[in-house]
Amino acid sequence: MSQENEHVQCLIIGSGPAGYTAAIYAARADLKPIMYTGMQAGGQLTQTTDVENFPGYPQGIMGPEMMEDFRKQAERFGTDIRFGYISSVDFSSTPHKIVVDEIKTITADTVIIATGATAKWLGLPSEQQYNGFGVSACAVCDGFFFKGQDVAIVGAGDTAAEEATYLAKLCKTVHLLVRRDEFRASKTMVSRVLATPNIIVHYNTETLEILGNGKNVTAVKVLNNKTNVESDIEVEGFFVAIGHKPNTDIFKGQLDMDETGYLLTKPGSTLTNVEGVFACGDVQDMYYRQAVTAAGSGCMSALDAERYLAAKEHPIEA
Ligand code: NDP
Numbered sequence: 001m002s003q004e005n006e007h008v009q010c011l012i013i014g015s016g017p018a019g020y021t022a023a024i025y026a027a028r029a030d031l032k033p034i035m036y037t038g039m040q041a042g043g044q045l046t047q048t049t050d051v052e053n054f055p056g057y058p059q060g061i062m063g064p065e066m067m068e069d070f071r072k073q074a075e076r077f078g079t080d081i082r083f084g085y086i087s088s089v090d091f092s093s094t095p096h097k098i099v100v101d102e103i104k105t106i107t108a109d110t111v112i113i114a115t116g117a118t119a120k121w122l123g124l125p126s127e128q129q130y131n132g133f134g135v136s137a138c139a140v141c142d143g144f145f146f147k148g149q150d151v152a153i154v155g156a157g158d159t160a161a162e163e164a165t166y167l168a169k170l171c172k173t174v175h176l177l178v179r180r181d182e183f184r185a186s187k188t189m190v191s192r193v194l195a196t197p198n199i200i201v202h203y204n205t206e207t208l209e210i211l212g213n214g215k216n217v218t219a220v221k222v223l224n225n226k227t228n229v230e231s232d233i234e235v236e237g238f239f240v241a242i243g244h245k246p247n248t249d250i251f252k253g254q255l256d257m258d259e260t261g262y263l264l265t266k267p268g269s270t271l272t273n274v275e276g277v278f279a280c281g282d283v284q285d286m287y288y289r290q291a292v293t294a295a296g297s298g299c300m301s302a303l304d305a306e307r308y309l310a311a312k313e314h315p316i317e318a
Contacts, residue, residue: 008034010305011098011108013086016043017291018281019114020070021298027077029306034080036100041083042067043116045291049132052144054291091254091274110276110305113263114298115247117282117289121240122154126210130238134217135210137240139163140290143170146237152177152220154207155241161189163241164199174199175233177222179206210238246283262286270301278304
């Protein structure tokens with residue numbers, strides 16, 4: 001296989017709001033960043049429809065269009081954006097080594113990781129068919145579209161409990177589908193759910209199919225796995241809250257992460273345990289997971305990278 005080598009000051013991995021914001025700041029600071037987009041250029045937002053909660057878009061904007069705007073802004077300042085995926089990294093020495101598409105090795109003084117997280121789905125064809133047309137993996141993003149309507153949400157962890165409570169403030173009825181006879185969520189969260197009158201908890205309930213009229217969701221077909229009885233619950237919206245998987249497989253053994261694979265950063269910064277490697281966006285944030293918080297931490301990572309390079313170039317004598 002051919003082996004080309006290239007050296008860069010700043011390599012950005014990932015092209016969601018965190019990666020693009022890091023690119024805008026790094027490019028304007030003249031770090032001449034190169035970005036590898038990953039296989040899903042634009043990240044999770046390219047799979048959504050309307051985004052109404054990102055400041056600066058008073059009329060809202062479609063997710064894919066917003067990511068196009070991010071890309072154009074990053075390119076305007078000279079970011080070299082390349083389609084490709086990072087197949088492995090070696091952070092054991094500086095400069096850091098990054099292998100692209102299994103063939104090309106790049107060395108980098110700083111690496112900004114913005115590889116995001118992937119929402120877990122149930123794996124039903126109907127779930128994909130109605131994704132963006134009544135099916136969503138983010139209540140905070142899409143709950144508003146179901147104001148005054150009936151919705152269902154599947155999951156039993158803290159996210160499902162929190163999102164069910166959030167939806168209950170907007171929607172008429174929230175059907176919470178729990179596959180076992182108990183929650184995984186913390187006691188406080190569960191108490192909050194049980195104290196909310198318009199949340200109906202369906203225990204021992206599995207989702208069989210999301211039903212629709214070809215355009216929108218109309219109901220969800222469920223199975224009670226204790227009684228073996230199937231039934232349809234009429235809903236306009238269906239939310240999946242069964243967890244996320246951070247995209248960190250290639251960093252295993254190289255960077256500190258928690259037990260679920262989220263990268264650990266020094267509090268109040270984007271610094272990882274390896275010098276010159278920074279992490280921003282959902283890959284290091286299991287709590288907020290918003291485009292605007294990802295963008296904010298993307299900005300932080302570029303500033304952290306810039307300061308790191310400046311300190312290396314002009315070390316302060318002790
Ligand atoms: P979790 O992994 O904690 O929970 C996932 C839930 O989804 C489980 O209850 C699981 O059921 C259920 N589930 C998985 N697959 C299916 C399926 N195919 N069908 C039906 N149900 C399914 O993920 P969360 O996103 O809830 O939380 C992730 C982490 O973030 C946790 O550590 C959590 O504590 C934390 N968090 C904290 C918050 C806070 O403190 N404010 C808010 C949100 C998250 P089962 O229980 O049967 O396995």
